[in-house]
Amino acid sequence: MNPASLHTPTGQAHPGYPEIAPIRTGPEYIESLRGRNLRVFLLGERVDEPVDHPIIRPSINAVAETYDLAVREPELASTLSPMTGERVNRFLHIAGSAEDLVMQNKMQRKLGQNTGTCFQRCVGMDALNSLYSVTYEIDEKYETHYHENLKAFIAHVQHGNLVIGGAMTDPKGDRSKAPHEQSDPDLYLHVVERRPDGVVIRGAKAHQTGCINSHWLIVMPTARLGEHDKDYAIVGAVPVDAPGITYIYGRQSCDTRFLEEGTMDRGNAQYAGQEALVVFDDVFIPHERIFMNGEYDFAAMLVERFTCYHRRSYVCKSGVGDVLTGAAGAIADYNGAAQASHIKDKLVEMTHLNETIYATGIASSYQSKPTKSGCYLCDDMLANVCKHHVTKLPYEMGRLAQDLAGGLMVTLPSEGDLHAEETGGMLRKYLKGRDGVDIEDRWKMLRLIENMTMGRNAVGYLTESMHGAGSPQAQRIQILRAMELEYKKTLAKKLAGIETEDAPESRGYFSRVFGGTDEPGSSLP
Numbered sequence: 001m002n003p004a005s006l007h008t009p010t011g012q013a014h015p016g017y018p019e020i021a022p023i024r025t026g027p028e029y030i031e032s033l034r035g036r037n038l039r040v041f042l043l044g045e046r047v048d049e050p051v052d053h054p055i056i057r058p059s060i061n062a063v064a065e066t067y068d069l070a071v072r073e074p075e076l077a078s079t080l081s082p083m084t085g086e087r088v089n090r091f092l093h094i095a096g097s098a099e100d101l102v103m104q105n106k107m108q109r110k111l112g113q114n115t116g117t118c119f120q121r122c123v124g125m126d127a128l129n130s131l132y133s134v135t136y137e138i139d140e141k142y143e144t145h146y147h148e149n150l151k152a153f154i155a156h157v158q159h160g161n162l163v164i165g166g167a168m169t170d171p172k173g174d175r176s177k178a179p180h181e182q183s184d185p186d187l188y189l190h191v192v193e194r195r196p197d198g199v200v201i202r203g204a205k206a207h208q209t210g211c212i213n214s215h216w217l218i219v220m221p222t223a224r225l226g227e228h229d230k231d232y233a234i235v236g237a238v239p240v241d242a243p244g245i246t247y248i249y250g251r252q253s254c255d256t257r258f259l260e261e262g263t264m265d266r267g268n269a270q271y272a273g274q275e276a277l278v279v280f281d282d283v284f285i286p287h288e289r290i291f292m293n294g295e296y297d298f299a300a301m302l303v304e305r306f307t308c309y310h311r312r313s314y315v316c317k318s319g320v321g322d323v324l325t326g327a328a329g330a331i332a333d334y335n336g337a338a339q340a341s342h343i344k345d346k347l348v349e350m351t352h353l354n355e356t357i358y359a360t361g362i363a364s365s366y367q368s369k370p371t372k373s374g375c376y377l378c379d380d381m382l383a384n385v386c387k388h389h390v391t392k393l394p395y396e397m398g399r400l401a402q403d404l405a406g407g408l409m410v411t412l413p414s415e416g417d418l419h420a421e422e423t424g425g426m427l428r429k430y431l432k433g434r435d436g437v438d439i440e441d442r443w444k445m446l447r448l449i450e451n452m453t454m455g456r457n458a459v460g461y462l463t464e465s466m467h468g469a470g471s472p473q474a475q476r477i478q479i480l481r482a483m484e485l486e487y488k489k490t491l492a493k494k495l496a497g498i499e500t501e502d503a504p505e506s507r508g509y510f511s512r513v514f515g516g517t518d519e520p521g522s523s524l525p
């Protein structure tokens with residue numbers, strides 16, 4: 001296999017894309033979101049300006065940190081793009097080496113540490129990277145032009161430093177039925193009209209992380225498709241403010257604390273994640289922004305490659321886990337229990353669980369290989385093992401943190417009571433911990449643990465860990481496909497002295513799952 005070169009500068013001026021000034025800092029990013037007249041609904045009301053909404057703003061702050069980190073630590077969070085010749089945010093870079101994928105993981109851990117939540121840009125990064133190789137291979141088979149379309153789009157978003165939402169998950173209706181078998185055809189997003197200049201799509205995407213905080217959404221099919229599902233095989237880029245789009249904001253546990261006075265009961269007042277149901281009510285996509293249109297036989301490849309990247313992107317949770325481990329250690333200290341041996345042992349256990357997530361994710365990146373397009377794709381087995389750990393280990397870490405916190409984490413009165421004349425004194429007297437510890441610090445630490453294990457940021461740390469990039473069974477199916485049991489049985493029979501055919505050589509996970517090669521020389525740098 002001779003991978004194509006990523007060094008194909010496409011310039012910055014592309015038909016169909018406006019000239020834009022690049023966004024550099026977090027504050028510039030926040031300004032870029034203003035005045036877009038999005039159709040957003042939250043708590044039953046239309047939101048005039050999401051940027052200024054107290055429930056939404058912390059999710060915007062989390063994305064803003066992806067910009068500021070790139071300013072503070074350019075080596076970590078930005079890199080030189082061979083496509084534009086410019087330095088670009090790492091979330092928009094196409095991986096040209098294993099090292100690029102490893103650096104994504106290091107950046108993700110750091111951002112998890114800095115925000116304690118989901119910073120929402122991984123899904124777009126993983127969509128661009130998976131589409132890079134898939135469009136190349138569709139064009140190769142059907143002589144289409146999706147790869148050029150995608151490269152023009154990538155050059156535009158890299159130059160502008162824009163945020164991309166990856167919109168894959170359909171509402172799906174009856175899970176036992178294919179898209180075309182649903183009683184309502186709109187339960188999977190599909191093409192309802194083909195025009196000379198593009199297509200019109202209808203349907204919805206559920207659980208969309210950071211969609212309102214994005215500049216563009218890339219819609220993609222969510223499952224393997226058959227011939228009868230041709231109209232569902234649609235991939236394209238849509239501006240978030242395109243006519244016909246409605247956003248219905250997802251509730252998070254304890255979200256209305258952000259409408260109350262004071263910040264102490266918020267746990268993490270600055271940062272939060274964001275999900276919404278996005279409804280596409282006849283939205284137009286011009287041809288130049290389409291990256292798949294009817295090639296249903298490539299839907300499974302796209303889903304597999306996207307989830308391969310995305311499942312190892314869940315190393316972000318190890319950064320969030322660092323915060324939770326620190327919170328557990330701090331509260332033990334505030335409670336006066338830090339020296340107890342079982343406390344230290346539980347902190348060791350949290351660290352061990354957390355590093356297990358990181359280790360499998362970053363190993364998947366180190367084991368990546370080039371696809372025909374030149375873009376590197378990580379190791380599918382290790383990516384699935386990483387994500388499968390993520391469906392379990394943060395829950396156990398949450399249990400340990402709650403163990404160390406004590407029951408006050410869920411029986412603590414409100415900040416209002418702490419400041420009230422009649423009750424404030426009582427609370428300061430009876431909710432005191434170890435001598436020398438400010439009661440407000442103890443309060444804030446308890447609220448942070450609550451926030452991460454059962455409040456707003458438990459959405460990202462726990463339930464997103466369970467279902468994001470596919471529920472646990474989705475990883476087990478991939479592990480089953482790649483586990484080479486027959487090969488392993490032959491190894492065992494041989495050593496046990498049972499007559500057997502010679503063990504075939506392992507084909508390597510990458511070639512089994514992606515049909516690429518494990519040839520020498522195409523491996524790690």
Ligand SMILES: Cc1cc2nc3c(=O)[nH]c(=O)nc-3n(C[C@H](O)[C@H](O)[C@H](O)COP(=O)(O)OP(=O)(O)OC[C@H]3O[C@@H](n4cnc5c(N)ncnc54)[C@H](O)[C@@H]3O)c2cc1C
Pocket residue numbers: 123166167168169171172175176206207208209210275459460463464467468469470471472473474
């Ligand atoms: C916080 C959060 C953020 C997310 N962000 C994004 C995002 O940015 N972009 C995006 O595209 N998606 C996103 N997702 C969606 C995520 O990929 C889905 O939640 C996941 O694929 C599971 O789909 P579901 O939620 O519809 O659950 P379901 O598919 O209903 O799964 C529920 C259970 O049913 C089982 N099940 C489902 N179908 C079948 C079947 N046919 N046969 C047997 N068992 C079945 C599953 O294994 C699971 O145990 C996010 C999800 C969460 C929770």
